[in-house]
């Protein structure tokens with residue numbers, strides 16, 4: 035009864051306009067009670083929690099109205115709540131377990147019994163926090179992961195500041211589809227301490243939340259576990275593009291073409307950056323970014339007719355497949371411009387040199403009776 039009174043009082047306090055509606059509503063049983071027994075349980079999946087509640091009392095008797103729930107959740111410290119409208123009584127949702135999980139639910143009633151107006155109950159609240167053992171400074175530091183070629187995930191970390199001797203770290207992970215959390219079976223070690231992990235065969239985890247926990251144990255000390263939730267597609271780093279080919283047309287335009295990198299990277303998920311440098315003799319020329327695009331070929335008109343030019347290309351996940359990603363390393367091709375006179379000169383000079391050198395060697399052999407092996411540089415022969 036006090037619920038009802040309070041709900042009504044709140045509704046009525048809103049405004050004069052609402053007051054009008056409230057007066058009409060008292061005769062129509064317009065108020066509704068909040069759900070009951072809101073509970074949060076941890077199924078041990080490193081981030082997902084089960085939230086459930088029971089319907090408000092007496093709601094089954096309301097036959098001409100629809101009962102729904104507005105379920106909201108967040109981690110303490112988040113500005114916004116995530117909102118779900120539902121008729122279900124149970125949800126599994128993801129949290130950052132290193133912070134407190136907060137949930138709230140209210141009943142929504144709508145239909146003939148409310149004159150087709152939506153009536154909201156008060157909220158009920160619940161919170162959850164995994165037991166946070168150990169000091170915060172004992173948590174591992176600089177935790178980073180990269181999803182290489184959409185083939186394997188490599189995560190690395192550094193021991194916590196308060197990590198005692200003989201500490202042993204473990205990485206556990208879970209994504210929707212696994213029965214339970216699994217432990218890494220391929221650790222990266224430094225002086226016998228686990229400082230990283232390689233995870234293969236994660237294609238089933240792509241475009242889902244991947245929950246990870248790095249915890250540790252040491253003889254007498256409790257260590258603070260680290261919880262993170264990753265999305266693999268936002269951590270992808272492709273290999274460099276392959277088969278970079280640069281050719282020049284008669285009109286002095288550069289035609290640049292390459293192939294998508296190998297591995298499991300979906301080719302349609304890539305964008306590329308192409309850069310060109312035209313050597314300003316001796317000085318290190320700046321790279322001019324020519325283009326960022328999805329195609330694997332590009333024509334560039336050359337601004338400067340210098341002799342040596344380099345083109346380099348790198349790739350990364352495009353906005354159609356991810357919010358972010360890592361650039362690949364560059365693949366680079368340098369070439370000298372084949373203007374006709376240059377080319378002839380390039381062939382002639384070595385020819386003259388080798389002719390004259392064999393002549394000299396020929397003459398020297400007679401004098402010092404030591405033969406220079408074929409192909410040995412000129413100065414070596416002269417030195418005998």
Ligand SMILES: *[C@@H]1O[C@H](CO)[C@@H](O)[C@H](O)[C@H]1NC(C)=O
Nearest residue numbers: 211212234235236237238239
């Ligand atoms: C890869 O993971 C799937 C489950 O996602 C499993 O059925 C399969 O055996 C795994 N393959 C390897 C080679 O580990």
Ligand SMILES: *[C@@H]1O[C@H](CO)[C@@H](O)[C@H](O)[C@H]1NC(C)=O
Nearest residue numbers: 078204206215247249250251
């Ligand atoms: C680390 O976390 C896993 C998964 O929750 C758990 O099974 C294991 O006992 C924990 N280890 C330590 C040392 O806390």
Ligand SMILES: *[C@@H]1O[C@H](CO)[C@@H](O)[C@H](O)[C@H]1NC(C)=O
Nearest residue numbers: 310311312314319322337338
């Ligand atoms: C061409 O040379 C000029 C100066 O020599 C330089 O400022 C410019 O960046 C060069 N263009 C390219 C595409 O390298």
